[in-house]
Amino acid sequence: MTGTLFARDALLPGGWARDVRLEWDEAGTLSRVNPGAAPEGAPVAAGPVLPGMPNLHSHAFQRAMAGLAETRGHPTDDFWTWREAMYHLVAHLEPEDVGAIARQLYIEMLKHGYTSVAEFHYLQHDRQGKPYADRGELAHRVVDAARETGLAMTLLPVLYVNGGFGHKPLNAAQRRFAGTAESIADLLRELIGHYANEPWLRFGVAPHSARAVDAVQLTELVQAMEGIDATAPIHIHASEQVGEVRECFETQGVTPIDWIMDLAPVDRRWCFVHATHATDEERERMRHAGAVAGLCPTTEANLGDGIFAFAEHFGREGRWGIGGDSHVSRSPLEELRALEYSQRLARQIRNVSSSGTQPEVATNLWLGACAGGAQALGQPIGALLPGRRADIVVLDGGKADFEALAAPATLAVAMFSGAGNPVRDVFVSGRPVVVDGRHRLEDEARGGYRESLRRLRDRT
Numbered sequence: 001m002t003g004t005l006f007a008r009d010a011l012l013p014g015g016w017a018r019d020v021r022l023e024w025d026e027a028g029t030l031s032r033v034n035p036g037a038a039p040e041g042a043p044v045a046a047g048p049v050l051p052g053m054p055n056l057h058s059h060a061f062q063r064a065m066a067g068l069a070e071t072r073g074h075p076t077d078d079f080w081t082w083r084e085a086m087y088h089l090v091a092h093l094e095p096e097d098v099g100a101i102a103r104q105l106y107i108e109m110l111k112h113g114y115t116s117v118a119e120f121h122y123l124q125h126d127r128q129g130k131p132y133a134d135r136g137e138l139a140h141r142v143v144d145a146a147r148e149t150g151l152a153m154t155l156l157p158v159l160y161v162n163g164g165f166g167h168k169p170l171n172a173a174q175r176r177f178a179g180t181a182e183s184i185a186d187l188l189r190e191l192i193g194h195y196a197n198e199p200w201l202r203f204g205v206a207p208h209s210a211r212a213v214d215a216v217q218l219t220e221l222v223q224a225m226e227g228i229d230a231t232a233p234i235h236i237h238a239s240e241q242v243g244e245v246r247e248c249f250e251t252q253g254v255t256p257i258d259w260i261m262d263l264a265p266v267d268r269r270w271c272f273v274h275a276t277h278a279t280d281e282e283r284e285r286m287r288h289a290g291a292v293a294g295l296c297p298t299t300e301a302n303l304g305d306g307i308f309a310f311a312e313h314f315g316r317e318g319r320w321g322i323g324g325d326s327h328v329s330r331s332p333l334e335e336l337r338a339l340e341y342s343q344r345l346a347r348q349i350r351n352v353s354s355s356g357t358q359p360e361v362a363t364n365l366w367l368g369a370c371a372g373g374a375q376a377l378g379q380p381i382g383a384l385l386p387g388r389r390a391d392i393v394v395l396d397g398g399k400a401d402f403e404a405l406a407a408p409a410t411l412a413v414a415m416f417s418g419a420g421n422p423v424r425d426v427f428v429s430g431r432p433v434v435v436d437g438r439h440r441l442e443d444e445a446r447g448g449y450r451e452s453l454r455r456l457r458d459r460t
Contacts, residue, residue, distance in 0.1 A: 057323025
């Protein structure tokens with residue numbers, strides 16, 4: 001179905017433009033983006049129009065534990081103690097729970113302006129750590145949730161071999177994640193064959209982290225991907241916690257990102273998720289390779305991980321994007337606000353994500369996250385340009401806080417005022433999935449989510 005939309009204001013790659021007529025073809029691909037145009041019968045957007053935001057890092061099942069690890073369990077609570085709470089959830093999840101949680105999450109993401117997600121999918125086996133009869137059972141659950149809700153996806157099956165540096169064995173909970181380079185490559189081949197000709201769905205791969213894979217398995221997986229899809233995205237957790245960096249140096253003699261880049265041919269396909277404690281030299285290597293820094297500001301803050309040196313990365317035009325990770329937030333506006341505020345606190349100055357030639361913080365953040373997210377997902381998204389998918393977010397221009405504001409200020413108020421969700425309409429592949437703030441499946445999905453939470457909490 002072809003479509004059109006007229007925007008009084010639209011955020012194009014070069015900045016804000018007035019009177020923009022958008023047209024897309026039957027495949028949901030933008031065919032014309034014309035500033036200075038007339039509506040010519042096209043529907044008029046109810047507020048400023050943005051490119052849809054990619055979410056480059058998601059563990060969908062963790063939505064069910066958002067806010068449930070906020071009681072002190074240790075005098076120095078950190079990621080490692082939080083992880084035990086996550087493992088407790090993992091021990092009780094059934095396939096129907098995984099599907100119900102993902103569907104609820106994906107609707108929430110769409111309603112807040114995410115139009116695509118990279119699902120870092122490491123929950124593979126049953127509660128006893130044994131493969132399902134269909135090894136893709138849980139992968140199908142999250143793909144089905146994305147299809148039903150209208151969210152585009154890049155699915156990243158995860159290679160998880162070790163329980164820690166030094167080839168530590170997997171613990172009981174981690175057995176649900178277990179795999180080898182061969183088994184993950186076989187799973188990918190099956191999934192790609194099963195979902196052939198789905199333009200909204202892409203596949204890549206995710207070696208979990210330097211602590212969970214060894215040099216042999218990492219290189220074998222990357223080599224296998226060359227034969228499956230040499231352009232596929234490759235994501236990996238890296239340098240998220242100080243303890244991880246220290247252990248990597250003690251066992252490998254180098255820090256995590258250097259270890260990975262010394263072993264693998266890192267290029268634009270790669271996304272280093274978090275990279276919080278990357279050294280100056282590692283960030284320079286990332287920039288030179290064209291890799292994306294996958295930042296998850298609200299999760300990193302929730303876990304007390306630390307603060308990525310974003311001001312330097314931004315100033316040197318490094319590639320970056322944002323992810324929801326554990327989904328303590330489902331809003332890209334909140335993620336970007338948290339990112340900017342962390343830099344202000346660290347540097348004790350305001351408006352960090354700006355320059356003399358690019359003074360608008362909110363505009364810079366939205367455009368930068370869209371560009372890096374599109375690269376990380378390996379999909380034709382992230383910009384209102386001909387040839388890109390018609391993933392479109394419309395802000396609610398009728399909100400009182402936006403009264404008499406120009407579009408750049410409207411986006412800034414939406415991002416930094418904290419005055420509720422400002423997203424009114426959302427399109428994915430030119431198809432409306434959120435209309436006047438509502439998703440057609442939200443009541444049904446909420447009911448299924450409630451039932452899943454009841455089952456999970458009864459089991460525990």
